[in-house]
Amino acid sequence: MFRGFYTAASGMLAQQRRTEVLTNNMANANTPGFKADQTSLRAFPEMLLQRLDQEKVPIENGLNLPFNGEVGSLNTGVYMQETLPSFMQGDIKETGLSTDLALLDINLPVNPDTGLRGSVFYTAAGIDGEPRYTRNGNFAIDAEGYLTTASGLYILDDAGRRIQLSSDRFTVSEDGMITGDAGETARLGIAYAQNPESLRKEGDGLFAATEESDLENAYNAQNVQFKLQQGYLERSNVDASRTMTDMMTAYRSFEANQKVLQAYDRSMEKAANEIGRIG
Template identity: 65%
Template sequence: MFRGFYSAATGMLAQQRKTEMLTNNMANANTPGYKADQASLRAFPEMLLERLDSAQVPTEKGLSIPFNQRVGKLNTGVYMQETTPNFLQGDLQETGRNADIALINGTMPIDGDTGVQGSVFLTVEGADGPRYTRNGNLTVNGNGFLTTNSGFFVLDENGNRIQLQSDDFKIGDNGEILVDEAEAARLGIGFSENPNTMIKQGDGLFAMEGNAALPNAFEAEGVIFSTKQGFLERSNVDASRTMTDMMTAYRSFEANQKVLQAYDRSMEKAANEIGRVNG
């Protein structure tokens, strides 16, 4: 079997999965708060090839000494190890809607071990624990509860649902919700020191491992942020860069495909022509 056969096949699979990821990014280019995924491609572990050999020692009995002859390293292909969201702040878009809220990162601590900058998230109610999102496209449902457009209840800083009498309210820079100039609640906003450890779910939601809760961002040391009513944070997908990456992935897939076809023709010739001559 030709060793390059598997290398070309794994290259095709990796580029196909990368293309699917980029396609999903493009589909969410206009989704508020969406964080573009990034792919990490990695080679399979290398193998060190050696062959058994022997050396003849000029003695009366013809002594033969076996030894290993190093051939070299062999890499068997590549795979897409993981996808990680890019938590870079997206641009703001003014909507004028009371229920639209944008989170604006100010000063965020940087993890000394990983070099990753922290981020803040709106807290919503999940089926088995809190969920977090940057999508501030909210609404007030028929029962007066503040929810996401997907129907998840927005929580206050104490973990309770936020119920309002009407959609006539104001949201201050510190997340306080004012009704008739009186504070009715304050948005629950969590702070993640390393957002890369969060688990990405559907509907623009993230969860912590074990459905744990994030620390309160209002009480986190060194965290400065603000909330802006009537604005939305746009997706941070760079459409032109994504299209370029999709074309690059497609060309790479096509190149691996041609290599695979060449191996296939060589194998066909070896099986049909060489086998027939030897027969």
């Protein structure tokens, strides 16, 4: 009885967490460069139930032999194993703004260990001084002329320095070279992650590298091809219609587990209040 109670409860918790992830994806459907999170549900180990019984051997004095009778397997519930972002490129949208840049994947090698393609990112300076990586090319020029992300972090060049421009009238070539209105030049810092799933996701569309995922300069990475497009933005890769369908499925699964839980609750109430009552 109680095993089934906990199994249904674990299903409710897993579907609740899945709904929270899907809701966050839907809320960022219009956020440039946003990468949708994908959830992975996994069942707890199954239990094999057996019962202790005795079998009477038909001999003169009689003999009872104990044995284990197999009842069957019992699933012990489900849990959300992990949440990983999908690095599939989003659609490209024209904006006409010189400060908007889109990073286009052309040829990114497949990681032989994971079977997934790598990914390229803009490089920004985090508040703690450590590099952060993003696909959101919705940039701006601050009061001092530095190129920044929408959240105010400094965009870095390929040497790890801030990029300062005289105005927002600058041009960016497909290979990342920036030429300012006053003739200043710089090259956007683009990093390549062979295994982007190992990056740690932060807020504002930012990713941080872990010790196992130090990113290399994408310009020097072997067989990596990409280009930049000025006046365009990469949109979120959230599929709104599929996300809505998945949210409805998660809600129905939550509701089904809830009804099972209520049935167990009524059964336990009946067992506690009615069975064995003295009339």
